[in-house]
Amino acid sequence: MHVAGEENVVRAMWTDKYDGERFSASAFKGSDLSVSRLAVISLDDHWPLFRDRVQFPAGRTLLAFAEINVSKLAALGRTHAPQITLWVDAVPLDWNPAHAEVRGNVTRGLANRILDAVEVHWSQLR
Amino acid sequence: MTKTLPPRARQSAYTPNDDLSGSLPSSIRMADEFHREELLMEKLGTRGWGRLLYFQRCYSQGWGENGKGQPLSPRSVEALFRFLEALPTSENKPSVFLTDEGNVELGWENSADAAVQVEFTPDGAEYFIERGTEGTVSHSGLAGLAIQLAR
Secondary structure, three states, X not given: OEOOOOOEEEEEEXXXXXXXXXXXXXXXXXXXXXXEEOOXXXXXXXXXXXXXXXXXXXXXXXXXXXXXXXXHHHXXXXXXXXOOOOEEEEOOOOOOOOEEEXXXXXXXXXXXXXXHHOEEXXXXXX | OOOOOOXXXXXXXXXXXXXXXXXXXXXXXXXXHHHHHHHHHHHHHHHHHHHHHHHHHHOOOOEOOOXXXXXXXXXXXXXXXXHHHHOOXXXXXXXXXXXXXXXXXXXXXXXXXXXXXXXXXXXXXXEEEOOOOEEEEXXXXXXXXXXHHOO
């Protein structure tokens, strides 16, 4: 099922993708990128869900969620050169019913544009 | 009167174990490791050195949100060292990241304040320069890439 363009999704940002100074563009690069839908689970409820489930290995810490609108994401792909068609499919998981995946192969150049466009919500425990 | 003993087959003082024969003596391997540690400290700083060590020691198969994360690839690390050998030392130390595929990634800003990123893959590297180009190089092109990106 396609996720509607009006929806916003978040990508969890962990220790391996942020070193205190810079974010890694590889967080948004590749295909079938895991994101989570705020229409299904609120941002507040995402924090304990992700902390309880996926802080592995030891020391890997959830630092932030990067939020982006689905239509905006598709527009970034459409306006990129060369053009890349992006959409989001809902792929619920047992532990996260809000889980979804970004379809389309995001290149490093496009990943950098997405990174520039996201709104970052920092963890209070950082 | 002197007596001459019959000649004996000469034996080596020691025989290396099977797992050591064919590889470098341990003193040379230790020197090589020491050189690599020094190189990491010089080019990446203590933070980058510590992060690489952390990724090497703690990120095993299946890390991450959906259990798909790959451990750090030794070939990616080899590519990183080849690149760092040629990269001029700078005050502006690169950030060190681990990709979900198990590759090392470096990121920094060049003298024109453009973001520069290099992901070291088992085959070489994939690079990106903001407002510029992106592409790939093989292992043999890593030293040239380091010099090009340092400008």
